[in-house]
Amino acid sequence: xxxxxxxxxxxxxxxxxxxxxxxxxxxxxxxxxxxxxxxxxxxxxxxxxxxxxxxxxxxxxxxxxxxxxxxxxxxxxxxxxxxxxxxxxxxxxxxxxxxxxxxxxxxxxxxxxxxxxxxxxxxxxxxxxxxxxxxxxxxxxxxxxxxxxxxxxxxxxxxxxxxxxxxxxxxxxxxxxxxxxxxxxxxxxxxxxxxxxxxxxxxxxxxxxxxxxxxxxxxxxxxxxxxxxxxxxxxxxxxxxxxxxxxxxxxxxxxxxxxxxxxxxxxxxxxxxxxxxxxxxxxxxxxxxxxxxxxxxxxxxxxxxxxxxxxxxxxxxxxxxxxxxxxxxxxxxxxxxxxxxxxxxxxxxxxxxxxxxxxxxxxxxxxxxxxxxxxxxxxx
Amino acid sequence: xxxxxxxxxxxxxxxxxxxxxxxxxxxxxxxxxxxxxxxxxxxxxxxxxxxxxxxxxxxxxxxxxxxxxxxxxxxxxxxxxxxxxxxxxxxxxx
Numbered sequence: 001x002x003x004x005x006x007x008x009x010x011x012x013x014x015x016x017x018x019x020x021x022x023x024x025x026x027x028x029x030x031x032x033x034x035x036x037x038x039x040x041x042x043x044x045x046x047x048x049x050x051x052x053x054x055x056x057x058x059x060x061x062x063x064x065x066x067x068x069x070x071x072x073x074x075x076x077x078x079x080x081x082x083x084x085x086x087x088x089x090x091x092x093x094x095x096x097x098x099x100x101x102x103x104x105x106x107x108x109x110x111x112x113x114x115x116x117x118x119x120x121x122x123x124x125x126x127x128x129x130x131x132x133x134x135x136x137x138x139x140x141x142x143x144x145x146x147x148x149x150x151x152x153x154x155x156x157x158x159x160x161x162x163x164x165x166x167x168x169x170x171x172x173x174x175x176x177x178x179x180x181x182x183x184x185x186x187x188x189x190x191x192x193x194x195x196x197x198x199x200x201x202x203x204x205x206x207x208x209x210x211x212x213x214x215x216x217x218x219x220x221x222x223x224x225x226x227x228x229x230x231x232x233x234x235x236x237x238x239x240x241x242x243x244x245x246x247x248x249x250x251x252x253x254x255x256x257x258x259x260x261x262x263x264x265x266x267x268x269x270x271x272x273x274x275x276x277x278x279x280x281x282x283x284x285x286x287x288x289x290x291x292x293x294x295x296x297x298x299x300x301x302x303x304x305x306x307x308x309x310x311x312x313x314x315x316x317x318x319x320x321x322x323x324x325x326x327x328x329x330x331x332x333x334x335x336x337x338x339x340x341x342x343x344x345x346x347x348x349x350x351x352x353x354x355x356x357x358x359x360x361x362x363x364x365x366x367x368x369x370x371x372x373x374x375x376x377x378x379x380x
Numbered sequence: 381x382x383x384x385x386x387x388x389x390x391x392x393x394x395x396x397x398x399x400x401x402x403x404x405x406x407x408x409x410x411x412x413x414x415x416x417x418x419x420x421x422x423x424x425x426x427x428x429x430x431x432x433x434x435x436x437x438x439x440x441x442x443x444x445x446x447x448x449x450x451x452x453x454x455x456x457x458x459x460x461x462x463x464x465x466x467x468x469x470x471x472x473x474x
Contacts, residue, residue, distance in 0.1 A: 022421055112417040115410040122406055126399050133387050133395055140391060144398075182474055213428070217420045222413055229409060365415075368406045377403040 015057035019281035027051030043272055047174055050276020062277045069112035077277040080270050085162040091271040092159035093235040098244025098264025101256050105215050107359040110207035114326065118364025119332025120310030123371055124150030124303025128295040135291055141165050144376045146292055149176045150299030151369025152333040158275060160373045161235060164380060170278025171289055177297040180333040184340055187304050187328050191344050194308045195324050200348035202323040204357050215248040226371060231375025301332040329358035332365025
């Protein structure tokens with residue numbers, strides 16, 4: 001009988017509390033949002049499943065016993081978190097390799113001044129950074145990890161959080177991806193508030209054709225120069241540009257396909273589930289989480305505002321005006337932010353076709369946020 | 381509300397330096413990349429002898445009308461499939 005009682009005490013039912021139950025509902029909500037609503041399914045589905053797994057008691061899935069501890073004591077997601085993120089931080093660069101293999105720098109090269117819009121949109125990072133410091137609840141490292149949410153780049157957020165504030169990794173990553181999924185609701189009201197209909201109706205000249213040589217030379221030079229200036233951005237920038245050079249060279253289609261398909265998908269599976277497993281009830285049910293939620297929204301809003309207003313500023317000196325809506329695409333939620341710029345422009349003027357133009361700041365934002373992350377790592 | 385805003389002076393100074401260096405580096409880097417792009421474009425045109433043809437907004441009314449018809453058709457399809465801003469194709473990479 002005592003063995004049976006011991007067995008009952010060792011079940012998950014005996015060890016679950018109400019906070020775990022709430023997190024199970026949160027995980028199921030992410031799964032629902034991904035499947036039924038189609039919101040960022042490649043992120044929210046595995047993250048939601050990770051949240052569910054992390055809040056089922058006594059599984060040992062997220063345990064990690066390093067050193068001379070018995071290997072069987074570590075759980076699969078504990079091992080993936082340790083080696084993939086906190087110790088070696090491998091997974092985000094591998095994701096960037098795949099992203100680079102899928103990225104076309106043509107729109108950036110055809111209209112290089114849109115690069116500046118990618119920089120302006122990074123203001124959101126500093127809004128959240130300073131907001132976190134102002135609450136007096138977070139250290140400089142933690143504030144930087146919270147701030148990078150404003151870069152609207154999942155792998156960069158995960159990379160920086162794993163490096164500077166691993167205890168916040170799950171929260172910052174999930175908040176970043178959640179707001180990226182909700183960007184279609186966050187950005188349009190701001191875009192309409194900060195621009196006039198005439199400005200939204202500005203038609204932009206179609207972009208010129210960009211040849212393969214230009215794209216290859218740009219990727220190579222950009223990689224070398226960025227890494228020389230900010231060496232700590234190398235894990236992200238190098239892999240991004242290598243993936244892009246695979247694509248643009250045209251001579252290694254198998255490597256390009258592997259990087260943008262198998263490798264990217266495998267890394268996504270393990271990264272996203274592991275990120276979800278970091279959302280344990282103990283970490284989520286803290287005031288800090290609510291604060292970070294608010295700061296994340298502020299980051300996205302300020303980033304959108306920064307990009308829009310900088311585009312309007314540029315129009316004061318440019319002879320050929322740019323449609324300011326593309327400024328909001330500097331919030332580098334690729335490609336959603338670019339599509340939103342396009343749709344809002346179409347609402348104002350059906351002749352406006354902004355998608356290729358908005359991809360410029362969209363991609364520039366990826367570079368900008370990786371550079372900022374590199375500076376944070378160098379100096380903190 | 382003012383009582384909640386409380387940043388240690390040393391941390392504020394360090395944060396200010398971080399902000400300045402980060403934003404300055406990001407802007408400076410992207411300006412540099414802009415210059416590189418312009419130089420590379422010039423070099424490619426110069427050494428490959430390619431005449432750059434800048435597409436004009438008003439160059440070919442016929443082609444432009446076809447492109448516009450295509451955009452309107454795509455927009456109509458997107459509008460009938462649900463959210464104005466979301467399509468299944470938006471379910472992209474991480």
